[in-house]
Amino acid sequence: MTEPRKDASVEEDQTDAAKRRAEGEFVRGVSGFRQAIGDPDFPPEPGRYHLFVALNCPWCHRVTLARNVLGLGDALTMDVVFPNRTGEDDPEGPNLWQFNPTRPASLTGAPLPECTSETGTGRSHRLVRGIYRAEGSDEQSVPILYDKQAGRIVNNESAEILRMLNAAAGPLGSTLSDTDRPDLYPVQPGLRSEIEDLNDLIYTAINNGAYKAGFSSDQAAYSDAFKAYFIALDALEARLSDGRPFLTGPRFTEADLRLFPTLYRHDPVYYVRMKLNGARILDYPHLWHWLCRAHALPGVAGSGSLIHCRQGYFGRSWNGTVPLGPFRPMPYPEAYGHPELCD
Structure with missing residues (x-):
């Protein structure tokens, strides 16, 4: 094993x-x-x-x-x-x-x-x-x-x-050829260690950090998670500010894939449910463009469902009522097809 x-x-x-x-x-x-x-x-x-x-x-x-x-x-x-x-x-x-x-x-x-x-x-x-x-x-x-x-x-x-x-x-049995299929964890000098460093940040502060903010019942634990989450978003926003399309450069890798599910949920779900109301991803120009770019990749849009997300996060918590928004500047996930919303 x-x-x-x-x-x-x-x-x-x-x-x-x-x-x-x-x-x-x-x-x-x-x-x-x-x-x-x-x-x-x-x-x-x-x-x-x-x-x-x-x-x-x-x-x-x-x-x-x-x-x-x-x-x-x-x-x-x-x-x-x-x-x-x-x-x-x-x-x-x-x-x-x-x-x-x-x-x-x-x-x-x-x-x-x-x-x-x-x-x-x-x-x-x-x-x-x-x-x-x-x-x-x-x-x-x-x-x-x-x-x-x-x-x-x-x-x-x-x-x-x-x-x-x-x-x-x-x-x-992938239907994609070796040349057409992305390699999410490529063997390149230094690239794997870069992906691992990003994975550590993304998992600790963002993926799991969202749950620590949303599900911790201690105010100090929530506050620590909230702060770490937005510090990490600031760091990733700065990383993308040099014009790179994805976190490590021109290719979508495992680091991008692991970041995507949390940021996909942030504006329409986590902003309210996980009490992460410091800012929307729409308030981060480079992260918003990254999110729209990743959402447009083949296979990505069909891999999740915000209806399931809204139903799952709100339908069994608080009073069971599922929020209907946000609808401005545009409903989600339609907004992910519009990078210009953050221009």
Whole structure:
């Protein structure tokens, strides 16, 4: 089995985690399934692997982005859970990811067309928890990378899944040629270390930092996360001010992919829900142009859903009412097609 890489860009430091949670800090747990495509038990083969995701989840969004930009949409099958979890009236209990393609969303009044039944295991599980229970695990999270042939979970750590998809895209059956397919983690002198440094900043201050701001119940923990988030945005805005199209230069890499899900959510969701109301991405000219540029790349726009995001973040919190805005200067995600909004 591949030894998991333990660093600040993959998982949060768990030191005194229970004490920190008790004091009101949000502390993200550690994923338990850490094997890899390419290990002896999991050879890279077209059609063998399956993803379980939630389109409102930014960690899943990383994986759906990688699946699409790498041309793996046909080779890597996928099921999508409903963005709200189970309620108190569910016989299995509350707060569980569920496959429920017929459940109407409160935001739209109708079922969400992207939601599916569970088709990856052959057992038609109603709850994600059932996939884990089949392997004796109490975990409940998505994303999950699943081996349909072996009937086993391969990995449930998004940072590792997107990297293994990049490394094995060709053998997995990408529809893009080697020359047309982006390399998200290219072998170039100094470039990988640059990507890793960016990953550390983006994960700690922005990806996980948004959750620390939104879900910490301690004012000081929230304040620290809020400040770190906007300091990091300032640093990335300055980095892009030299005219480079992407974070490391002319090519879209893993660092860009990992930043995208959080910034995609910031203006329409996180500004309110995560209490990150210091500024919009629309207030950062270079980051806004970067966001629009990334959104326009092949496969990116279809990798997420702001309807799922709004439903998932607001539909089960506070009083369950989903905000309808913003609609100025333009509704989202349509705004991402208009870089000139920040000119």
